[in-house]
Amino acid sequence: MLNEKVVAGVTGGSAIRKMFEEGNRLRKIYGADKVYDFSLGNPDLEPPVEVKQAFAHYLQQPNIHKYMSNAGYEDVRQKVADYEGKRGGVKLEIPQVVMTVGAAGGLNVALKTLLNPGDEVIILSPYFVEYVYYIQNHGGVPVQVKTDENFQPDAAAIAAALTARTKAIILNTPNNPTGVIYTPEKLREVAEALAAGEKQYGSSIYVISDEPYAKLCYGEPVPSLFRFFRNGIIGNSFSKSLCLPGERIGYLAVNPAADDCAMLCGGLAFANRTLGFVNAPSLLQKVIGDCLEVSVDVEIYRQRRDLLYHLLTSLGMECVKPDGAFYLFPKVPGGDSAAFVAAAAKENILIVDGKGFGQPGYVRVAYCVETDMIHRSEGAWRKLMEEYRK
Numbered sequence: 117m118l119n120e121k122v123v124a125g126v127t128g129g130s131a132i133r134k135m136f137e138e139g140n141r142l143r144k145i146y147g148a149d150k151v152y153d154f155s156l157g158n159p160d161l162e163p164p165v166e167v168k169q170a171f172a173h174y175l176q177q178p179n180i181h182k183y184m185s186n187a188g189y190e191d192v193r194q195k196v197a198d199y200e201g202k203r204g205g206v207k208l209e210i211p212q213v214v215m216t217v218g219a220a221g222g223l224n225v226a227l228k229t230l231l232n233p234g235d236e237v238i239i240l241s242p243y244f245v246e247y248v249y250y251i252q253n254h255g256g257v258p259v260q261v262k263t264d265e266n267f268q269p270d271a272a273a274i275a276a277a278l279t280a281r282t283k284a285i286i287l288n289t290p291n292n293p294t295g296v297i298y299t300p301e302k303l304r305e306v307a308e309a310l311a312a313g314e315k316q317y318g319s320s321i322y323v324i325s326d327e328p329y330a331k332l333c334y335g336e337p338v339p340s341l342f343r344f345f346r347n348g349i350i351g352n353s354f355s356k357s358l359c360l361p362g363e364r365i366g367y368l369a370v371n372p373a374a375d376d377c378a379m380l381c382g383g384l385a386f387a388n389r390t391l392g393f394v395n396a397p398s399l400l401q402k403v404i405g406d407c408l409e410v411s412v413d414v415e416i417y418r419q420r421r422d423l424l425y426h427l428l429t430s431l432g433m434e435c436v437k438p439d440g441a442f443y444l445f446p447k448v449p450g451g452d453s454a455a456f457v458a459a460a461a462k463e464n465i466l467i468v469d470g471k472g473f474g475q476p477g478y479v480r481v482a483y484c485v486e487t488d489m490i491h492r493s494e495g496a497w498r499k500l501m502e503e504y505r506k
């Protein structure tokens with residue numbers, strides 16, 4: 117008998133993956149320009165020129181493809197320490213940075229290091245689909261806590277969910293699937309709730325800040341979560357900000373004031389090795405080390421956000437207007453998100469049911485797609501809403 121949870125995962129399938137396959141099917145029938153695929157968080161833009169130059173440069177360097185310390189190249193970790201230290205207003209050193217295989221690799225490394233079997237990890241719904249699996253990978257128990265009507269963290273609800281077994285909470289701002297950026301006030305309230313919980317239970321509650329969208333903000337930049345959480349672990353990635361999702365590169369940075377910081381950091385390097393990553397891709401470490409301040413042109417995403425937000429709301433959809441990432445998370449008229457996703461597919465519009473993100477009744481619309489596709493999809497959205505209302 118194979119692993120039961122894996123078998124259940126394969127049988128259940130991924131809603132996003134299903135849409136990916138449905139997109140390929142529809143494109144074969146109707147042609148690529150008649151299918152409006154808003155299902156994937158796979159950036160359509162090319163990496164910035166600085167990234168391409170860094171690739172070209174480092175490819176010419178000797179010894180670029182070798183093993184190195186499990187935590188990554190020291191020169192790169194120093195650059196990350198300087199960058200995150202400045203952002204967070206802390207003195208960060210090389211040992212507090214571990215280079216990872218994307219944010220996904222980093223989250224698994226952090227959770228392996230933190231969790232004993234049965235430890236609880238709070239996730240705020242709607243949440244990135246994979247968190248549940250990542251937590252279960254390491255014997256943890258995901259505890260879902262709802263956000264408020266604007267998808268902001270609800271500190272009272274978080275406080276009510278804390279127990280003696282709460283080991284961590286994962287925060288994700290700007291958020292996938294809502295695009296919402298958590299306000300400093302809400303983050304302060306969460307910090308107070310967690311501090312009270314730590315006091316009550318005599319425990320350490322770590323905050324894993326999952327930040328692949330940190331650079332994709334349309335207004336104020338997201339403040340470093342080190343400014344709010346002493347037990348903060350920042351997980352970053354370059355999949356979205358530098359359009360490098362297939363290259364699998366990211367890092368973890370630990371607040372030097374965190375409880376048990378030295379052992380925690382040693383644990384992250386150990387977990388990086390023993391989960392089989394060994395180390396983050398060597399060439400990519402060097403490339404991103406030179407591009408920490410670089411970002412894709414966020415203005416392009418802002419324009420697309422405006423275009424799609426106005427289109428959907430003008431057709432009567434209710435939607436929180438997000439300030440970052442590249443997703444909208446509108447409410448479905450009538451509340452049946454599965455039926456709405458199916459009706460949308462009939463108009464060749466591919467979107468993802470909010471159910472998989474822990475929030476049925478909503479759908480995720482990813483706008484990391486060509487602007488022209490958004491324009492072309494207008495008629496199909498109009499028809500969908502007219503038909504659906506009938």
Ligand SMILES: Cc1ncc(COP(=O)(O)O)c(C=O)c1O
Binds near residue numbers: 353
């Ligand atoms: C919120 C969130 N966390 C983590 C990831 C994984 O990112 P990476 O490609 O860096 O592993 C994604 C990717 O979509 C994401 O949206």
